[in-house]
Amino acid sequence: MSPADKPSIRKKMLAVLEGETFASPPLWLMRQAGRYLPEYREVRATAGSFLDLCFNPRLAAEVTLQPIRRFGFDAAILFSDILVLPHALGQKVSFEEGYGPRLAPVLTETTIGDFAQFKLGRLSPVLETVELIKAALPAETTFIGFCGSPWTVASYMIAGAGSKDLAAVRLFAFRHPSAFSRLIDTLVCASIDYLAAQAESGVEVVQIFDSWAGLLPPDQFEAWCIEPTVRLVEGLRARAPDLKIICFPREAGSKLQSFAKRVRADGLALGTAEDVGVVRSQLGFDVVLQGNLDPLSLVAGGQALEDGVRRVREAFAGVPHIFNLGHGILPETPISHVERLVQLVRTN
Numbered sequence: 001m002s003p004a005d006k007p008s009i010r011k012k013m014l015a016v017l018e019g020e021t022f023a024s025p026p027l028w029l030m031r032q033a034g035r036y037l038p039e040y041r042e043v044r045a046t047a048g049s050f051l052d053l054c055f056n057p058r059l060a061a062e063v064t065l066q067p068i069r070r071f072g073f074d075a076a077i078l079f080s081d082i083l084v085l086p087h088a089l090g091q092k093v094s095f096e097e098g099y100g101p102r103l104a105p106v107l108t109e110t111t112i113g114d115f116a117q118f119k120l121g122r123l124s125p126v127l128e129t130v131e132l133i134k135a136a137l138p139a140e141t142t143f144i145g146f147c148g149s150p151w152t153v154a155s156y157m158i159a160g161a162g163s164k165d166l167a168a169v170r171l172f173a174f175r176h177p178s179a180f181s182r183l184i185d186t187l188v189c190a191s192i193d194y195l196a197a198q199a200e201s202g203v204e205v206v207q208i209f210d211s212w213a214g215l216l217p218p219d220q221f222e223a224w225c226i227e228p229t230v231r232l233v234e235g236l237r238a239r240a241p242d243l244k245i246i247c248f249p250r251e252a253g254s255k256l257q258s259f260a261k262r263v264r265a266d267g268l269a270l271g272t273a274e275d276v277g278v279v280r281s282q283l284g285f286d287v288v289l290q291g292n293l294d295p296l297s298l299v300a301g302g303q304a305l306e307d308g309v310r311r312v313r314e315a316f317a318g319v320p321h322i323f324n325l326g327h328g329i330l331p332e333t334p335i336s337h338v339e340r341l342v343q344l345v346r347t348n
């Protein structure tokens with residue numbers, strides 16, 4: 001880029017991902033578009049099913065922009081879901097109030113091959129949403145796209161639902177390792193295509209959500225989290241060299257160091273239970289850290305919130321840091337607590 005082409009307004013989050021440090025860090029929240037916002041609930045009520053909302057470019061762009069208008073966050077995250085990928089592989093995905101996602105049919109060793117054809121065209125409404133958001137975002141707001149990690153997406157595809165202990169997918173991987181490897185390979189390739197397409201349509205950063213990384217013992221963590229994520233990140237960098245990549249191997253704990261060293265993402269998002277001091281002392285190389293306020297302290301507000309924000313800011317002081325929660329914002333979070341959070345983070 002020649003100096004004349006440089007954007008005149010700097011994007012704080014992108015500057016941090018280039019290694020800059022700010023006294024007051026850039027701020028966004030996982031699941032920042034969602035049920036805690038009355039304006040989201042209003043749109044959601046008119047949209048039909050949750051997937052109808054994800055595939056309606058005008059409404060999905062609108063709910064992406066709602067938290068930016070209300071709170072002026074430093075980044076907007078595309079409104080969609082990690083489970084649109086199984087939809088594009090041919091599974092039927094639905095969301096039931098009070099139950100969560102359902103995917104059908106459940107995959108078996110023999111039917112897994114029927115879900116190996118990724119149809120990017122089935123996600124064209126999402127790419128259209130990206131273009132609409134790009135055109136409407138304030139110049140200082142960074143634009144984040146995302147997908148789920150192969151492991152986390154596979155866990156929903158195999159179980160057909162959410163699961164607390166991941167028993168179905170872990171058992172499947174023990175019983176049918178080669179069929180499971182094939183599914184993981186399919187998801188790596190599909191995720192590269194999908195994220196490269198998001199980048200072409202206008203996102204500047206992507207986050208790879210590995211919500212269920214922490215449940216795996218080290219050898220399976222290596223096989224099913226680290227190795228596929230290395231291939232995903234390398235494949236994506238070859239296709240979109242300017243794109244910044246944040247990984248969120250949630251609650252990887254003692255396995256975080258090997259993850260970070262092998263994957264070499266631009267940013268690493270830390271879950272609520274990670275010990276930031278330990279992470280900082282172990283990661284003796286350049287990676288930007290994101291996180292990790294307890295979402296429940298944001299629900300509680302008051303002293304819990306004041307103390308939580310102070311602790312997070314102290315823990316990350318002096319290193320490039322993107323302020324975020326350690327997991328998604330909860331639907332019962334009061335708006336006034338989010339307003340207070342913004343004040344606290346924006347004060348030096």
Ligand code: CP3
Binds near residue numbers: 030031034035162
């Ligand atoms: O962050 C954002 O604002 C962008 C949108 C976004 C959603 N889901 C919207 C959503 C993102 C980035 C996700 C990621 C996602 N989806 C993850 C990884 C992050 C995490 O929380 O661990 C996972 C595991 C999913 C799968 C998923 N989607 C589940 C388990 C559920 C049901 C649970 C629930 O909160 O109801 C969803 C539904 C979902 N995805 C909602 C939203 C706003 C709520 C549905 C509604 O509004 O009716």
